[in-house]
Amino acid sequence: MVFDIFFLQQVINGLSIGCVYALMAIGFTLIFGVLNVVNFAHGEVYTVGAFVGLMVITAFAPPLLAVVPLVLAAGALAGVGLERIAFRPFRRFNDEASQKSRAMREATLLSSLAVSIVTREVMMHLFGGDMQGIPAGYLLQRPVAIGPVMVASGSLVIFATSAVMLGALQFLLYRTQTGLGIRAVSNNQLGARYVGIDTDRTIVTTFAVGSMLGATAGILVGLYDGAISPHMGFAPGVKAFVAMVMGGLSSIPGAVACALLLGVSESIATEFLSSGWKDLITYSLLVVTLVFFPQGLFGHGRERA
Amino acid sequence: MKRHLILGAVLGTLLAAGSATAADREIVIGYQAPLSGDRSQYGEMFRNAAQIKLEEFNKSGKLAGATVSIAFEDSKDDPKEARNIARKFLDNPKIVGVIGDFSSTVSMAAGEIYAAEKMPQLSQTASHPDFTKISPWQFRNITTQAFEGPYNADWILAGGLKSAAVIYIQNDWGISALDGFVAGFKAKGGKIVSTEAFNPGNRDFRSILTKVARQKPDVIYLAMFYEEGAALAQQREQLGITIPLYGTSSLYSPKLIELGRGSVEGLHLATTFTPDNPDPAVRSFVTEYSARYKAEPGMFAAQAYDAVGIMLDAVAKAGPAVTRQSLRDALASTTAYPGVTGATSFDPATREPSKSLARMMVKDGKFQVVAVP
Numbered sequence: 305m306v307f308d309i310f311f312l313q314q315v316i317n318g319l320s321i322g323c324v325y326a327l328m329a330i331g332f333t334l335i336f337g338v339l340n341v342v343n344f345a346h347g348e349v350y351t352v353g354a355f356v357g358l359m360v361i362t363a364f365a366p367p368l369l370a371v372v373p374l375v376l377a378a379g380a381l382a383g384v385g386l387e388r389i390a391f392r393p394f395r396r397f398n399d400e401a402s403q404k405s406r407a408m409r410e411a412t413l414l415s416s417l418a419v420s421i422v423t424r425e426v427m428m429h430l431f432g433g434d435m436q437g438i439p440a441g442y443l444l445q446r447p448v449a450i451g452p453v454m455v456a457s458g459s460l461v462i463f464a465t466s467a468v469m470l471g472a473l474q475f476l477l478y479r480t481q482t483g484l485g486i487r488a489v490s491n492n493q494l495g496a497r498y499v500g501i502d503t504d505r506t507i508v509t510t511f512a513v514g515s516m517l518g519a520t521a522g523i524l525v526g527l528y529d530g531a532i533s534p535h536m537g538f539a540p541g542v543k544a545f546v547a548m549v550m551g552g553l554s555s556i557p558g559a560v561a562c563a564l565l566l567g568v569s570e571s572i573a574t575e576f577l578s579s580g581w582k583d584l585i586t587y588s589l590l591v592v593t594l595v596f597f598p599q600g601l602f603g604h605g606r607e608r609a
Numbered sequence: 610m611k612r613h614l615i616l617g618a619v620l621g622t623l624l625a626a627g628s629a630t631a632a633d634r635e636i637v638i639g640y641q642a643p644l645s646g647d648r649s650q651y652g653e654m655f656r657n658a659a660q661i662k663l664e665e666f667n668k669s670g671k672l673a674g675a676t677v678s679i680a681f682e683d684s685k686d687d688p689k690e691a692r693n694i695a696r697k698f699l700d701n702p703k704i705v706g707v708i709g710d711f712s713s714t715v716s717m718a719a720g721e722i723y724a725a726e727k728m729p730q731l732s733q734t735a736s737h738p739d740f741t742k743i744s745p746w747q748f749r750n751i752t753t754q755a756f757e758g759p760y761n762a763d764w765i766l767a768g769g770l771k772s773a774a775v776i777y778i779q780n781d782w783g784i785s786a787l788d789g790f791v792a793g794f795k796a797k798g799g800k801i802v803s804t805e806a807f808n809p810g811n812r813d814f815r816s817i818l819t820k821v822a823r824q825k826p827d828v829i830y831l832a833m834f835y836e837e838g839a840a841l842a843q844q845r846e847q848l849g850i851t852i853p854l855y856g857t858s859s860l861y862s863p864k865l866i867e868l869g870r871g872s873v874e875g876l877h878l879a880t881t882f883t884p885d886n887p888d889p890a891v892r893s894f895v896t897e898y899s900a901r902y903k904a905e906p907g908m909f910a911a912q913a914y915d916a917v918g919i920m921l922d923a924v925a926k927a928g929p930a931v932t933r934q935s936l937r938d939a940l941a942s943t944t945a946y947p948g949v950t951g952a953t954s955f956d957p958a959t960r961e962p963s964k965s966l967a968r969m970m971v972k973d974g975k976f977q978v979v980a981v982p
Contacts, residue, residue, distance in 0.1 A: 310823045313848070317815040435836045437868045447847040456847040529812055530843050531836070531868050539810050574816035580779045580806035 313453045314571045320459035322567020324528075326466045327521035329544035329551075329559040330473060331514035337554035338490045338510040341412045342545070345390065345420040346518050347537025348427075349382050353519025354526035354536060355427065361442055368442055368527075372520065379519025383511035390415040391507070400494055427534040435531040444527045458528030465524060469517055470560055476513070477556075486510055490554065546586055550593045551602050558602025565589070634675035634929050638920055639698040641691060641709035641719065644683035651711050655733065655913035656681055657902050659708070661894070662917040666925075675929040677921060684710050688718030695722040705924070706731070706936045708916050713737030720747050729937040733916035734909065738785060741960045748940055750916050750953050750962050752881060754782070754832075757858060758789025760966055761830070761879055762797060765855055770827035772800040774852075776817055776841065777832035779806040786832035786857050794830075802826045807837075814841040815848060822850045831856035838876070839869035846872040853877070858966070861908070866974055874974070879966035881950035882911040883976065886967065891949045908950070915948035922946060 328350055335343045356378040360371050394412045402408055444458030477483035485506045488496040497503045525540070526532040544559075547566055551558030566586055573585045593601060640659060642652035663679055666672075680701070682694040691710050698704050699722070706729045710716040716735035723730045724744030731748040732740065738755065741747045765773065773794055777783040783806070791801055802824040805817045818841070821829060829845075829852050831838055838860045845854070854873075858880040865873055884895050884905050894914060898906040906914075923939035924931050931939075941960060945952045951965040969976045 310819055313819045314816055317813075317819055320815070321813050434864065435839075435868055437864075440870060445843055445847055447849060449849070454848045456844075529840060531839065533836075535810075536812075539812075571816040574805075574820055578804075578806050579811070579817045580808055582811075583808060 309452050311572075311575070314575055315568055316450075316453050316455055316459075318568030318571030319564060320455065320462065320567070321571060322564035323459065323462045323466050324521075324525050324540055325543045325547055325567055326560040326563035327462060327469070327524065328518060328540050329547045329563045330466070330469055330556055331517035331521070332541075332544050333548045333551065333554060333556050333559040334473065334486075334517070335510060335514040336548060337556075338486055338507060339391065339412070341391075341409050342416070343386070343391075343514075344413065344417040344541075345386050345423065346514070346544070347541030348420045348423040349379060349386065349515045349518040349537075350522035350525075350541070351427065351532070351534060351537040352382050352423070353379050353522030354532040355431065355436075355522075355534075356519070357523030357526060358436060358438060358532060361439055365439075365441075371442075371523065375519050375523045376516045379516040380512040382519065383513075383515025384508055386416070386419060386515065387508050387511040390419045391511070392504075395504075395507075398494070398497065403493060424534050424537075431534060433534060435533045437531050438527055442527055443530055444524070445530060456528065458524070462524055462528060465520065466560065469520075470556065473513075473517070473556060482506075482509060543586060546590045550590060550600055552600025555600070555602040558600060562601060635703055636672075636675050636677045636705060636924060636929075636931060637701065637703040638677060638679050638917075638924070639682065639694075639701075639704045639707040639709075640679050640917075641682045641684045641694045641698070641707065643686040643711050643715075644681065646685045646687075648686040648711060651734075651909055652683070654907070654910040655709075655711070658894075658898065658906065658910040658914040659917045661897050661901065662914050662921065666918070666921045671922075671925040672929060675931075677924060679708075679917070680704065684715055684719075686710075686712060686715055688715050691715045691719040692722055695719040695728075699723075699726045699728055705729075705931050705933050706920055706940070708733065708913075708920055710735070713740055716740055717743065720744075723747070727937075728933050729940055731916055731920055731940065733912040737781075745941075745960065746937055748919075748955060748960050748962075750919055750948075750950070750964075751912055752858070752962065752964050752966070754786040754789035754857070756789070756961065756963060757879065757966070758786060758791070759793025759796070761855060761857070762790055762793035762799060764877075764879065764968060765828055765830070766794070766797050766799050770853070771798075772802050772826045773828045773830050773855075774802050774821040774824060774826040775804045775830045775832065776814070776821070777804065777806055778834070778837065779808050782859075783832050786859075790830055790832065807833075811837070812840050814844050818845050818848055818850055822848070822852065826852060828853050828855055831860065833857070834859050835862040835865035836868065839865055839873060842869045842872040842876065861969070861976065866971060866976070870974075873971050875971060877968070877970045877979075879968050880908075881964055881966055882908045883967060883969070883978070886949075886978070888949070890947065894949045911949045915946070915950050915953065918948055919943055919946050919953060 332346045353375050357371050357375045360374050391412055394408055444461050446457040448455050448457055485501050488501055489503050489506045493503055547563035548559045550562040569585050570582045642655045643649055644652040684691045698707055708731050711734055713735040716732045717740055720743045724746050729746050734751050735749050736751050736753050775787055777787040855877045860878050861880040923936055926939040927935040944954045953962050953964050968979050970979050
């Protein structure tokens with residue numbers, strides 16, 4: 305009998321992993337959507353969020369909800385700084401040829417990778433490579449029984465946060481002037497500039513928003529996992545990247561749906577295979593998607609780099 | 610070189626016999642370890658511990674007619690450096706034995722040269738199964754998973770727990786830990802219900818735990834490090850699973866309790882060195898080390914302290930006219946060396962150490978020694 309209570313538990317386990325990927329994929333996808341380049345430093349923004357959160361907690365011991373605004377601010381700051389260091393210098397030329405050039409795209413890709421490595425190394429020196437524990441009062445690890453299955457309180461918080469973020473982001477994108485600007489720049493940066501949109505400011509805003517979401521993801525996952533470390537961003541970053549590609553590169557709901565799909569697939573696969581094969585499942589799903597749905601599962605026929 | 614040695618030995622004996630006053634024979638032990646670079650913290654600990662042991666030994670008067678000194682060389686955790694050091698040590702006729710290196714890779718790189726040129730080598734930490742297979746000249750005083758696995762299996766079975774699930778990290782070490790435990794557990798009639806690998810870096814064990822819980826084993830055996838162990842224990846608690854946990858000595862770290870808190874309560878493991886062990890030898894080592902270096906010695910310092918002790922005892926046994934050959938033979942006959950990491954004996958055939966391990970469990974937020982299973 306495969307379908308039993310343990311199986312249901314596996315689906316729930318998968319959804320909670322998927323939510324972690326989704327939380328990270330949201331900010332990732334937003335930035336890709338606007339600039340059409342992968343921001344490799346998103347994993348470090350996530351880690352910075354976790355460390356700022358922990359520093360705030362150990363220094364002031366505030367209520368949990370008070371930690372969030374500070375982490376959001378740190379995320380916004382990190383996003384603006386990142387854009388300034390790794391992305392702005394490569395947008396010196398605004399003609400169409402430079403914007404579409406492969407060299408520009410690759411240069412930003414590498415510069416974001418460089419920033420991510422430098423940030424990680426600096427954090428290693430500041431905090432050490434060891435795992436840092438989270439003070440007990442802040443952990444989101446209380447077991448919650450929903451009928452016969454068990455979830456951690458953190459899974460529920462992460463699930464709720466992902467839903468709120470997704471909703472708020474859709475509102476921002478489709479109901480506000482800023483969102484209109486972001487969508488315009490995402491659609492055609494040059495065109496947006498010609499009709500009078502301040503593209504630089506829009507890009508900075510996107511980075512700030514995307515990084516705020518990434519930093520929040522970092523601290524929430526830290527509280528849920530019970531420990532943070534300078535390399536914590538790498539593994540979920542890779543999964544979020546896969547979710548983004550599967551979801552169609554710039555579709556945020558698509559990335560979230562694919563992140564959940566990845567989480568559940570990994571968790572159910574553990575039932576039949578060894579957990580050591582988990583990453584294989586993820587990448588097989590990616591390959592299958594790219595072969596049969598070259599635009600991604602939720603793509604809109606967007607031009608691919 | 611052989612002639613030099615013989616000449617040296619003859620001369621040394623003559624001098625020792627002739628006048629007991631001035632010319633004590635000088636015996637040198639080579640010590641290669643990473644003293645700079647990424648792994649220098651380990652080399653530092655080895656050197657600190659080695660100096661304490663050496664002074665104790667020279668004061669003890671166990672070896673009349675000779676003084677022993679240690680020549681340290683920095684291998685930078687680099688196999689190439691280690692090979693150069695090996696040649697340098699071999700060319701020094703006063704050096705009769707070598708301790709080191711730190712990692713298995715570097716120890717084995719140097720070991721090939723020592724094997725070819727017949728120099729006894731004792732590593733305090735190389736735990737790769739192939740290290741002692743290089744030649745009869747290699748020794749180590751660290752427990753391998755081939756020893757620890759069956760030891761833990763016996764412990765679990767003695768407690769009446771007959772079926773086990775193993776969760777192990779997917780790397781060389783993890784696989785050797787799995788093999789060691791499974792072989793020992795099955796040999797004594799235990800039943801392995803499942804073996805689950807996970808990739809290094811994984812932090813989510815919920816799906817593995819759910820799968821294992823379905824099999825209802827009596828015990829879950831963990832072959833992993835403290836970071837993963839703490840995460841696993843927390844998630845086990847969240848899922849409401851109450852199957853007892855046993856683990857490898859790699860979980861032994863104060864960080865396990867710091868990160869895992871209440872969830873690691875009741876976790877069992879066996880380890881060679883605990884700084885708060887009441888044994889007088891351990892107490893005097895910990896006091897001396899803390900006083901000199903302002904830090905509590907960990908397992909690595911203790912391993913080096915005992916490696917030096919085993920080497921020096923073998924020198925004393927071989928006498929002041931020690932040669933590389935006689936030192937090797939003396940090392941090979943080491944039985945129940947009373948060290949701070951338990952009593953060490955070398956198997957005469959394989960030169961693998963057997964050690965006495967302390968059985969511990971986490972109780973009231975501390976590692977505590979348990980006497981009976």
